[in-house]
Amino acid sequence: MISLPQPNDLTSLVLRTDFTDDTAWEAVKAALRTSEGEDSATFVSDPKYMGVSLHELVDADNAASYEDRLTYLFLADATTMTDVERPLLALDLADEPGRTFRVPPRWYADVSTNLTIANMDFAEFANTMDRSDTYRGFDRD
Template structure:
């Protein structure tokens, strides 16, 4: 399996849990939903879904080891936990950094902010990963 090139100004959303198609649709909808914000107009994260049985149950380190069509700085992952609680797992793919494979989770309403800032290189992966709560979930700054 080769990971596809990410869309402009967004990330790929890799499905690794295949136990429940309805849960996948709900997780995808939650991650891409438009959440109201008093500060800026929101458009949703517009994550590009990537599905293949070859991706089933892969860990972040196994995903990082997969070949890619093009350079990826990060990916979003829909794993077993995401199917239950709709958090999105982010994995650092930056080969030029020293934390490749690092992960953090985010609540759905923060996904668009994360995707936009990573895609535009306004912020780097560590800024989000270093700002998670004690349970490893990013809920905003």
């Protein structure tokens, strides 16, 4: 069974699961960096996570000790690498394990920050998805 890496303090885990395009991965990382050049993500690019299923990630989190469990993470999967918008897949690991939604880099910081400090929960974002299962902010028309 795989184990999940821990994100750095006050960042979210962004786990790469697709290794077909290194240039796309670099573009994803660049898009998630703040304007000050700081990372709001702990980027993990390890081939042992290539093609890992959502079920495997949920199981890995459940197998972790209580203090090492995550409540959510973001995946840079095949869709992230091929879609021009580069949407990450957000994965709930706590309240509704396995629930997902997409989040383009434009809204990543809002989602990541609020989940990291437990200001909002996963469902609050997931419940506002559009028809493509993508979160695009609360103030969309």
